[in-house]
Amino acid sequence: MTDYSIGLDLGGTNLRAAAIDRDGKLLHLVTGHTQYSEGRDAIMGDMVEAIASLRDTQGPAGLAGIGVVVPGFISLREGVIRNCNNIPSLEDFPMRDELRERLNAPVILENDANAAALGEQWIGAGRGVRDLVLLTLGTGVGGGIISDGKLIRGFLGMGGELGHITVIPNGNPCGCGNRGCLEKHASATAISAMARLLGYGNVTAKEVYDRAVAGDERAIQIFTCMGEALGIALATLVNAFNSQLYLLSGGVIGAWDFFAPAMIAEARRRSFTFRTTDTRVERAKLGGEAGLYGAAYLPWAT
């Protein structure tokens, strides 16, 4: 009998759940079939079904625990999503307690980027590192902070919202109420918005990247702007945490060669600690799998 854990990642478009053993070996993977537009009851049903089917397949005896990761601001203490732009029907609803009740088992709820940081530390780019900060660069920007081996959650579990660090005080407006949030200047959405300002019309971040590869100077400038915004945030995070390792993940890191030089130059200029220590800034390794692995690791992480 293998000791295993069940992780579920409620991503932006679909849910995936997996049984994973203590060494990080994937035993079984299931994916959901529900459109999120069908609403909360359908999503909850899908989550319960995915987890229950994995438990039935692997057997209940070896189950170490269940971790569920979701996007948005989570109140860990209450087990409630306080703010979730992608799936607003899940806001202010006792998700963790209802999952516990319907599965008759303990469930740990966590933010997706926090879980991704755990996943990278467990079996990814942060293996063996006690202090790391992860930024997930996707539609938005998420953050996960591990200090001395443990996630920084804060008193309600809402810590690590690094996409909402102010990098440009009078910058672009954000749904959180702030202006100049990192995620409004350094995400796939920000890349598209900058492209629109430069007259490209309605293009994706990938299309902007393709133009940069082709030598388009304005497209390259967009990634430079993004790198500078990231560098401002990175300098602040280096000064605050003095972590050994800063990881970037998400689809946008495909454009690393275009944004990373500006990011590193800006961070060097702005952080004495960055300039004078061997602080590493690297790409994460697990890609879209980090949240799922981190979810499964949650029962072992406390």
Add this chain to the structure above:
Amino acid sequence: MTDYSIGLDLGGTNLRAAAIDRDGKLLHLVTGHTQYSEGRDAIMGDMVEAIASLRDTQGPAGLAGIGVVVPGFISLREGVIRNCNNIPSLEDFPMRDELRERLNAPVILENDANAAALGEQWIGAGRGVRDLVLLTLGTGVGGGIISDGKLIRGFLGMGGELGHITVIPNGNPCGCGNRGCLEKHASATAISAMARLLGYGNVTAKEVYDRAVAGDERAIQIFTCMGEALGIALATLVNAFNSQLYLLSGGVIGAWDFFAPAMIAEARRRSFTFRTTDTRVERAKLGGEAGLYGAAYLPWAT
């Protein structure tokens, strides 16, 4: 026999050392007599003498340990001050190891603001709180972060440098190489510099405060600017840490009524978490004693 600890605070103008018991009771206080301009050997001699005299007075049997706090960027792992604007002669010198050798006892070296955060948590405004962030507003701005009961030190012990968070990317230049550091917009020095820009000439922060009390609108505006800069930083710190308590200390908090309203308004506007949770922002309680008490607490803090 009382179990006690010795703390030493190497402040900006003088050193003070104390024997303090496990309940935070001050048993004995000594102050140094050396002018820092006399150089490193004189300062080191003064430190050793102060600590040794306390140990002789209290007796070596009950001594739990020795904590020494200093300003500047500290490499905790090496026990070395990497950057210290006030006392540059102490930079890049193995202070901790030399103190250990000359005292023939273990010594813990720590940054002054980190120690102040520990002190406030031990017997000050943060008593009983597991997550808190302290900002010391003096000549510069220091920071100390306690997460789940422990100081965030980072991999080299250089964490918590919150005075060097970027609040205005193209703001005032800083000795650390950055521009727009919090401490260049929200310290006693920043207040004097803003007053000079408004034509007051060479005035202290206290004089600017006195003018604000007398109803001088431009002096009041200076504190509003400072409050806004603090609010930008506070929002970032709330989003990153979700701490229950944010404490401000240092001489400048005498002007609380002039800068706090702008600070709170700015933080509310910029942080979803701040607006929607009962995050507290308060004045620290121990004043200039926090570093000394935190120094003494270091041997018990690990």
